[in-house]
Amino acid sequence: MVAVLKTVSVFTIPAFIAFILIYGHIRGVAVYETFVEGAKDGLTTAFRIIPYLVAMFVAIGIFRSSGAMGFVIKVLSPVLNFIGLPPEVLPLVIMRPMSGAASTGILAELLQAYGPDSYIGRTASTIMGSTETIFYTLSVYYGSVGVRNIRYTLAAGLLADAAGILASLTVCALFFGR
Amino acid sequence: MVNTVWILLILVGILAALPAGNIEAVTQSAFDGAKHAVELSFGLIGIYALWLGLMRVAEKAGLVKALSNRMAPMLKFLFPEVPSGSPAMGAMAMNIIANMLGLGNAATPLGIKAMKELRALSHDKETATNAMCMFLVINTSSVQLIPTTVIALRSAAGSANPTEIIGTAFIATVCSTLAGIASVFILKRYY
Secondary structure, three states: EEEEEHHHHHHHHHHHHHHHHHHHHOOOOOHHHHHHHHHHHHHHHHHHHHHHHHHHHHHHHHHHHHHHHHHHHHHHHHHHHHHHHHHHHHHHHHHHHOOHHHHHHHHHHHHHHOOOOHHHHHHHHHHHHHHOOHHHHHHHHHHOOOEEEEOHHHHHHHHHHHHHHHHHHHHHHHOOOO | OOHHHHHHHHHHHHHHHHHHHOOOHHHHHHHHHHHHHHHHHHHHHHHHHHHHHHHHHHHHHHHHHHHHHHHHHHHHOOOOOOOOHHHHHHHHHHHHHHHOOOOOHHHHHHHHHHHHHHHHOOOOEEOHHHHHHHHHHHHHHHOOOOOOOHHHHHOOOOOEEEEEEEEHHHHHHHHHHHHHHHHHHHHHOOO
């Protein structure tokens, strides 16, 4: 199972690239020109997230270097260890449903501080890759049609988020080993 | 809400540094953080460009439309209240596929169109219908096949194997979506 997952992970990107190029070519798309045109957006996207990255790098950096993070980790680690969550990942879990850009900043900071191939780095990456922002999405979509009473949408969204986090922790423990 | 968390992180950090005598470390980490954030974004440009280029090809080739046509049976199960020929079904299918492919920019207008079609089917215009709840829960727990931003960040941080989390993230995101769908089916009986 673990071997299968590893193989799938390694082959996904090359297979995806090949599939898109072949599919595009068959459907008569000028593949190279279209690629270049789309790639221009890479610049603007990377620059657009700079303010969010700066905000989160500074905030998390202060929180960690002051010793506050160490204190929170010490207090909460018995609880968090029970569900298998590395305490360092807690800020990401809290921010994830609120803001995509802010949680991107937190993940980037975690990867830099602990290394992308550490257990913390892998778990944080898996959580980030398997969950979505909730509050922002709901306000955009419901706002666009003027719905005020959203009934159980938020509850169901948060349940799905919690399930994604617990599943991430379980799969990472099995797959990468703590 | 992001506001509160952000302010708390910084102010609690500064206050905690005072008794510990760490105040210089706080200044240093604030400046370092700002600098690293900008350096990181340069590392992201290339990977974003690669991915957005490929995605433009997929979009122009009509991949979203082709895949969404195959989703009809599943949508019928998820949205029993919506008539199967309704334009809402088409817009929702295309939105879900665009989200799976990580085409966030293409997904949002399709999603808003889907919401407008769903509202046209409802009587009380200010209250969410079950179909709206289901659609948005699937959206917020979206099954993303390839988490591109995460891979880009891992690669920029010097990972030996940036894509190794695709498998684990996929399993976790399927669990999350299934839990979301199950929650809607259960909660809609009580609201």
